[in-house]
Structure formats: C-alpha cells, structure tokens
Amino acid sequence: MSKVHNFSAGPGILPQEVLDKSAEAILNFNGINLSILEISHRSKDYIPVMDEAQKLVKELLGLDDDFYVLFLGGGASMQFAMVPSNLLRTNGTAAYVNTGVWASKAIKEAKMIGNTNVVASSEDKNFNYIPKGYTIPADADYLHITSNNTIYGTQIKQFPKSPVPLVCDMSSDIFSRKINGNDFTLIYAGAQKNMGPAGATMVAVRQSALGKTDRKILSMLDYKVHIKGESMFNTPPVFPIYVSMLTMKWLKDNGGVEWIEKINRQKADLLYNEIDNNPLFIGTVEKEDRSDMNVCFLLKNTELEPEFDKLAKAGNLSGIRGHRDVGGYRASLYNALPLESVQVLVDVMKEFGRIKG
Ligand SMILES: *Cc1c(COP(=O)(O)O)cnc(C)c1O
Numbered sequence: 001m002s003k004v005h006n007f008s009a010g011p012g013i014l015p016q017e018v019l020d021k022s023a024e025a026i027l028n029f030n031g032i033n034l035s036i037l038e039i040s041h042r043s044k045d046y047i048p049v050m051d052e053a054q055k056l057v058k059e060l061l062g063l064d065d066d067f068y069v070l071f072l073g074g075g076a077s078m079q080f081a082m083v084p085s086n087l088l089r090t091n092g093t094a095a096y097v098n099t100g101v102w103a104s105k106a107i108k109e110a111k112m113i114g115n116t117n118v119v120a121s122s123e124d125k126n127f128n129y130i131p132k133g134y135t136i137p138a139d140a141d142y143l144h145i146t147s148n149n150t151i152y153g154t155q156i157k158q159f160p161k162s163p164v165p166l167v168c169d170m171s172s173d174i175f176s177r178k179i180n181g182n183d184f185t186l187i188y189a190g191a192q193k194n195m196g197p198a199g200a201t202m203v204a205v206r207q208s209a210l211g212k213t214d215r216k217i218l219s220m221l222d223y224k225v226h227i228k229g230e231s232m233f234n235t236p237p238v239f240p241i242y243v244s245m246l247t248m249k250w251l252k253d254n255g256g257v258e259w260i261e262k263i264n265r266q267k268a269d270l271l272y273n274e275i276d277n278n279p280l281f282i283g284t285v286e287k288e289d290r291s292d293m294n295v296c297f298l299l300k301n302t303e304l305e306p307e308f309d310k311l312a313k314a315g316n317l318s319g320i321r322g323h324r325d326v327g328g329y330r331a332s333l334y335n336a337l338p339l340e341s342v343q344v345l346v347d348v349m350k351e352f353g354r355i356k357g
Contacts, residue, residue, distance in 0.1 A: 005341035007331040008319035009150055009294060010172065011192040015336045018246045025242060041238050049242050050231060056248035060257055061174075061181035063204055070203040070223065070231045071241045076102070076171045076190035078221075079201060080109035083167055083186065085221045086205075087142050088114040089213045095119045095140040095164065099156075100127040100149040101325065102169060110144070114215075119143070126326075127152040129286040140164045141213075142185065148173035150193065151323045153296035153330060154289045159183065165209055173293045174202070175251055176335060177261040185209045194293070194334045196244030199237040251335060260335050267333045267342045268292040274346045278353045280304070284326060298328035308352055315348040 006013040029036040030045045039046060054069040063069075072078065083106070088094045094114065096107045098121035110116045117140065120131035127149060136143050142165040148155045150172040159166070165185035174189040181187065186205045192198035203223070210224050219225050219233070226233045251260060272290060275283045275297045284296040299305055305328075312320060322328040331345060 002316055004316050004318050005344050006318050006337065007333070007341070007345070009193075009323070009330060009332045010190075011198045012194065012332055012334045013336045014197070014243070014247060015250045018243060018250055018336075021246055022239075022243045026239075036239060036242055041232055041235055046238065049245055050236070053241050053245035053248065054231070056245060056252060057202055057204060060248060060251065061179070061187065061204060063181045066206045066208050067181075067204050068207050068223075068227045070205070070226050071200045071236055071244070072203060072226065072231075073199065073237050074201060075198075076169060076188060076201055077105065079169070079188040079203065080106040081113065082203075082221050082223065083142075083144065083188075084110040084113040084116075085215070085217050086210060086213060086223050087165065087167070087186070088215075089141055090114065090215050092141040092213075093117050093137070093139070095137055095143045097121070097131060097134070097143070097145045098123060099130060099146050099154060100152045102150065102171070103144075103146045106144055106146070106169065122154070127154065128284055128289075130154050130156055130289040134160075136160065136162050136164060138163045142167045144169070148176075148291055148293050150294050150332075151325055151330075153285050153291045153294045153326075155291035155293065157289070165206075172332075172334075173291070175248070175257055175260070176264050176293055178257050191240055191244045193332075196247050197240045199240035200244055202244070247336070263339060264292045264333065264335070267337065267339055268295065270339070270342050270346055271295050271331060271333070274349050278349055280353055280356055281349065284328065293333055295331045295333060296322060296326055296328065297331075298322075302328075304352075304356060307356075311348055311352055311355075312345075315344055317345055317348060320345070 025036040057069045094110050094116050096118050098118050120134035122129050122131050143162045144167045146169045167186040171190045172193040174194050188203045191200040205223050275281045281297050320329050320331050322330040
C-alpha cells in the first residue's frame with residue numbers, strides 16, 4: 001500500500017501511532033479484555049483518560065488554575081450558542097469580529113440570544129484578510145474572534161489587546177503555535193481539525209467569568225453544570241476524548257507546541273514559497289495574514305485544474321480541493337502532517353510547472 005498524503009481540512013490527519021493505539025483500544029483497552037467502546041465513562045480505567053486529557057490541554061496552552069477544561073459534544077458549532085448563553089447578559093452586548101463562514105455562524109447564534117455588535121469584518125474582500133486596528137467597546141460582555149479561518153486560509157498573527165473578556169474559536173489551529181493562553185477568558189475547539197477525531201469539543205473557560213449573566217441557561221448549555229459534573233454531566237464522547245488525549249500526548253512527548261510550531265512554519269514556508277514562485281499558481285490571501293494551517297491557492301488558468309488534479313492523484317495527494325466558497329485548492333498542514341508530505345505536493349506543483357511552463 002503506498003502512502004497517501006492527507007491534506008484534508010477536517011476531519012484531518014492524525015499521527016499514525018495514535019491511530020495504532022486507538023485501534024488497539026477498540027479491541028482490548030488497557031489489557032482488560034474489553035473495548036474502550038463498551039466500558040463506563042465512570043470506570044477506573046476511563047477516569048484517568050479524562051483527567052489526563054484535561055491536564056494536557058492546560059499544559060499545552062499554559063493555562064492557570066482559574067481555567068476548567070471540558071470535553072463536550074455538539075461540535076464547535078454548539079459553542080456558537082453556549083458562549084452567549086453563558087457570558088452575554090440580557091441587557092449586555094457581545095462584540096464579534098467577522099472573518100468568515102464560522103465567525104458568521106457564531107454571530108448568527110449570538111444574535112438569537114442577545115445584543116451583538118460586529119466591530120470588524122473582512123467580508124468586503126471575500127474574507128481574504130484579517131481586520132486590524134478596530135475599536136473594542138469597553139462595555140462589551142466579551143469579544144469573540146476566530147484565530148484561524150479554515151475555509152479562507154487566514155490566521156490572526158497578533159491577538160488584539162482586549163479590554164473585555166476574550167473568547168476565541170481555535171478549532172483549526174489549536175496547539176499549532178505558542179500563544180499566551182492566559183490572555184483569554186474562553187478558548188474552544190472542535191477536535192477534528194488539529195486535536196483528534198470528530199465528536200468531542202474542547203472548552204477551556206475561566207471559572208471566575210461564569211455566573212454573571214442573569215439569564216436562565218438550559219442545563220446542557222450551562223458551563224457551570226458541566227464543570228460541576230467534571231465534564232461528565234452526561235455521557236461524554238468517550239472514544240474521541242481518548243484519541244484526543246493520545247494526540248496531545250504525542251505532541252507533548254515530541255517536544256510540545258514549541259517543537260511543532262517550528263515544523264509548521266517550515267511546512268507553510270515551503271508551500272507558500274512555491275505558490276509565490278511558480279507562475280502557474282497564485283495565493284488567495286493577503287501575505288501578512290496567511291494561515292500556517294490552511295493554505296489556499298488557485299491555478300491562474302482554471303481550465304488546467306483537471307490536469308493538475310490528475311497529477312496530484314498520481315502523487316497520492318488527498319484532500320487538496322478548495323472549499324466551494326473559495327474554489328481552487330486548499331492544503332491543510334495540521335500538526336500530524338509531516339514536512340515530507342508538503343515536499344511531495346511542492347514537487348508535483350514544480351512538475352506541473354515544467355509540463356505547462
Ligand atoms: C470546522 C470549524 C467549526 C465547526 O466545527 P463543528 O465541530 O463541525 O461544529 C467552527 N469553527 C472553525 C474555525 C472550524 O474550522
């Protein structure tokens with residue numbers, strides 16, 4: 001079987017050793033001759049998995065003791081509703097930065113719950129840049145931003161200094177680079193981009209920020225309820241949490257976020273360099289806002305796409321077609337994707353340049 005280079009935007013690539021261990025746990029978890037799929041989440045074999053997953057998030061993000069880490073169902077999309085349910089007061093206003101499809105969806109949910117103020121947007125240029133220099137109202141209940149825009153391939157390089165609690169959707173670049181986790185009040189991420197498989201969503205929230213809203217919150221949407229239940233108020237996504245834990249452990253054991261940030265940098269530089277120097281291709285994003293995780297580019301002559309697709313397929317490149325809203329190509333360079341896979345993609349682009357140049 002020849003190796004497939006997996007550039008999928010999500011669910012995305014996982015480390016091979018994590019897949020091997022996960023497969024083993026499905027058949028015989030911890031040597032107990034039971035599958036991890038058929039034991040209680042409250043069993044003595046599973047509790048340490050949840051503890052370790054929570055601990056690893058705090059370590060990798062450098063979070064202080066005010067933070068509680070939850071693993072919930074419902075995807076990152078559920079957080080679009082949970083964040084305003086918990087942090088937006090009935091007479092308050094939430095500030096949002098609109099940098100793409102996911103941010104827009106977060107705004108839509110918040111609007112159904114309370115007052116929102118979109119303080120900046122890059123919609124005027126099909127979200128190909130990150131707005132900067134906007135004013136954050138000092139009386140907002142929080143500011144919501146999206147650190148990496150998976151569909152458009154933009155990434156916030158410098159987080160805004162916020163006078164109000166900062167909430168961030170980090171679904172597609174969590175653990176990819178060093179950040180000051182303690183600058184945030186709430187960080188959430190669907191696992192399936194850079195942390196694990198689909199089904200679990202990580203929420204790290206400052207406990208001191210909760211309990212300030214006067215609204216009634218449905219139990220399943222209430223962070224305090226989930227914290228009281230130690231992330232087991234209801235049955236958590238047992239297996240996705242296990243695989244996420246293994247992926248975080250893989251990252252930590254190899255040198256953590258500092259280690260992967262260097263490699264992610266190399267991968268992104270390698271690919272952007274080819275896009276900028278190969279006359280057949282063009283990037284879609286303002287250079288200073290380019291994402292290290294999702295690299296979006298076009299063939300200048302779109303009629304050549306079928307031929308390039310053929311060459312990419314022959315090179316065992318998978319998942320590089322762009323999102324329907326942008327077109328062209330998108331290569332996702334998540335943590336588990338090795339540098340050599342990016343080299344293969346770049347070699348295919350060079351080869352295409354030779355054939356067509
Ligand atoms: C994929 C994605 C989402 C949606 O995640 P779901 O788990 O499918 O709800 C939200 N935000 C960002 C930035 C994403 O990349």
